[in-house]
Amino acid sequence: MNHQHGAGPWPLLETGVVLALLVAASGYAAALRAARDRSPWPVHRTALWFAGLVCAGAAMLGPVAEAARASFTAHMLGHVLLGMLAPLLLVLGAPVTLALRALPADRARTLTGLLRHPVVRIVTRPAVAATLNAGGLWLLYTTDLYHQMHGSALVHAGVHAHVFLAGYVFTASILSVDPDPHRAPLTVRAAVLVTFIAVHSVLAKWLYAHPPEGVELADAEAGAQLMYYAGDVVDVTLIVLLLAGWYTAARPRDAALVGPRAAA
């Protein structure tokens, strides 16, 4: 493994991560401030957003990221944090909804126009988002990309950006927390989610027996099981949230809502 991280592009990469986290944190805070005279914003959304940023940061900076350079298991922990848990928490933070509340009408229209853009429309289709997400993982672990990633800061940055963005877009397309002009029907989202979980668990078991180049067998076995079981925890949460959406939508029309639960 390559351990030349003292100089060159690596510190630049970490600086980029810190900057991105700062922008995401201060942007959300600024939107909260701008929208403070609107109806109250649920506290749990803010908490979830910042928890998501902490997870993404933990994956990219500090001890987990450091250990991931040598250990496949630590790499996998970082991957679960960056590609699954952080996206889930950030999606539940409903950033687009918050931005639409905070922006003046004309800017908000620009944003919704952006959401209607053909490219966004295609990428946010559940099947496309799931393919980008799972396909990226297959490439990473079944080619020598994993090996290259440790030698090049640029490849490293690209892989991690893809893992995070694909994870976010996939989670958003399944849960549809934010306004989405092209929301897929529930049956489509359910079918895509089940397929994605299947592919994810197959890949984990495949890795158990076929480690990427340069990974010790014991390390691969531990990492693969972490991927499988930690992935399950996040995936089961996704199923619960997806079906909770159905439960809310299918409530009896004539019945009064029990409790102050607005549609998520």
Next chain:
Amino acid sequence: MATSDSAASVPAGRPAERGVIDLDRRTVYSGLLFGAGIAASMIDLFIFHLALHWHHFYDRSTTEVALTADGFFHAFGWFITIWGLFLLADVRRRTEVAWRRWAAAVVTGVGLLQLLDGVVDHKVLRIHQIRYDVDLLPYDVAWIGSAVLLVLVGLLLLRRARPPSSS
């Protein structure tokens, strides 16, 4: 989805008018899904992987077809477990739950899935075996036999718990 959506007030051409949910049918579906789901996702994990250590995470002899089938089996197992529970919650907010009917459906669901697992997974696809390095026949007989028994008991209980109005 097996059930029609509740919110549809549009009359469909089917004899069963849409917009009216057959709550008894939904109770039975809920039990079947939940029973099959826990049989697929939890019984295997807790009993055979964690308690007995008869199963391995991956036994390395599995073919790729079987591995893929196993992945879908796993994903569906979780999905139908949770789906069954949400259907139960839906029945519960609309009416009194017929618990005996639901429990009978759960038993039937566990039996059906165990039968599928015993016949398709173990014998046809050979995804995994119940146990390794032993003579399998008594285990297979016990597993498939108990599955058949569960299905029969479940169906009998379902019959006995039928709502009075339905034929």
